[in-house]
Amino acid sequence: MLNIADALRRWYGEARTFALATVVGVQGSAPLPLGTSMAVDVDGQAVGSISGGCVEGAVYDLCQHLLDEGGPAQRARFGYSDDDAFAVGLTCGGELDVLVQRIDPAAFPHLDDALAAVDDARPTAIAQVVDGPEDLLGRMLYVGGEDTHPSVLPDTLSRQMTAQAQALLFAGRTALVEIGGDAVTCPETLSVLVHVHASRPRMLIFGAVDFAAALSRAGRFLGYRVTVCDARPVFTTRARFPDADEVVVDWPHRYLGQTPVDARTAVCVLTHDTKFDIPLLREALSLPVGYVGAMGSRRTHDHRMRLLREASVPEHQLVRLHSPIGLDLGASSPEETAISVVAEILAARNQTTGLPLSDLTGPIHAAWPKNSTLVGSGTP
Incomplete structure (x- = not known):
């Protein structure tokens, strides 16, 4: 339905009742993806498309019937007709499941x-x-x-x-x-x-090292838009990081200060070099990102924390730093380390302990949060 959000919002502003038809199932070849919608208002005006023209007429009739007669939401299936390719059906050979429901703005x-x-x-x-x-x-x-x-x-x-x-x-x-x-x-x-x-959440990996290659693969698998950034052009190449969406040659702190971030962004510092680490972490910890982690031994961590305090990074920002980066999984290889890091990112994002579920009690999944709103009963 988000493909016709502009029209639906306009109809809401006019308190106009309409029927909404949405693609809720796709089998085989079909022209448009799940979630695509068309809508018909009480005056017969139609917006959107669910099949590129194949079954729009039949769906339009269903919408008008629901507007005229009322009733609960209903599903319909449309597929290819072997007898007549021009009959109601999909000449591309696929099948669509469509949900049609009446939307009264006062009820939704x-x-x-x-x-x-x-x-x-x-x-x-x-x-x-x-x-x-x-x-x-x-x-x-x-x-x-x-x-x-x-x-x-x-x-x-x-x-x-x-x-x-x-x-x-x-x-x-x-x-x-x-x-x-x-x-x-x-x-x-x-x-x-x-x-x-x-948009996809961002994972910003700083440091063109083997661990970055493995982490970019894991990040992409989890749905992140991955960027690898390093100031050294000889190491920061597309060939070394084929799974990254972007490979950027720039000073890390300068790039971070200029690129869009939000509360879903994960910043992973793998550089192991104080001339990169300190200005980069100082910038990262001041931004509203969801996760900041830095690789290194405990000795490296202690030295890094001392330098960050000398750089006047406040304590309330320093407590946000995950260092040494990752969960205690006994990881050693780049691939194992990547799993350790993304596991910590997930735990931080979901505000969970990272402990074995067998050691915990209570619900496995988090309780229903406050930023969710029921928007309709499904009947007029």
Whole structure:
């Protein structure tokens, strides 16, 4: 639905009821991805496309029927017709599952908040129940809002939907996930489509060393947009770091001071050289990034901390430094060290202990946080 956020927000401003049709399943070859939507308002105006033209007419009719007759959200499947390639179907040979639901702005007030966040280019995720019990079909949860509103979903489902939405928001990708399926949460399995508007989080690796090559692979696997930066051009080459999205030759502190960062950014300092480390860490610890780690022995760490204090870095910033970098996994090779580092980044991001789950009690997943908002009941 985020592909037509501008039009939907305009309709919200006019308190205009509309039907929303969203691609919630793709099998084989299909022209448009999961989460793509079209919408039809009460006057018959249509925006967006879900198949590049193949099945728009049939979906338009479904939308108009739902607007005229009312009723709960419903799913429909469209596929290739062997008898007539020009019949209602996908001539590309794939299949689409489409969820069609009626949206009354008064019944879905917080969807407008989500659309406003998209318009403001703020990271936003909308978790939408696209398969499951009829009374839950079409319900949506907004992650990223500043307000907290009571949920009409069971708390366990709200927590699971939020956890999945936050993980995908962090990774910057839209995806279909499954939750429920047990007596504690929900006897039936729910399919939830998480619509995400966000860039990938950044991992900034400073130091063109073997550990940086392994860490860039691990970071990319986790969905980061990885940058490797070093001031030495002979070592800082694309050939040495094929998994990095960017390879930059520049003084680390100068590059960091000029590149965009946010609370999801991980800064990993692997340089082992005080002429790079100290100005770089002084800059990094002053920025609103999510993680700052520096490689080195404990002796190196003690020496580095002394130099940072001499450089007037305040104590409240120094406590943010993860040094020596990584968790205690007994890592020695670059690949093992990369796992150790990304494990610590995940623990820091999620504010968890990093301890074995077998040593802990209580829920495995974090509780439902305050920046999640239920945006609709799924029925008019």
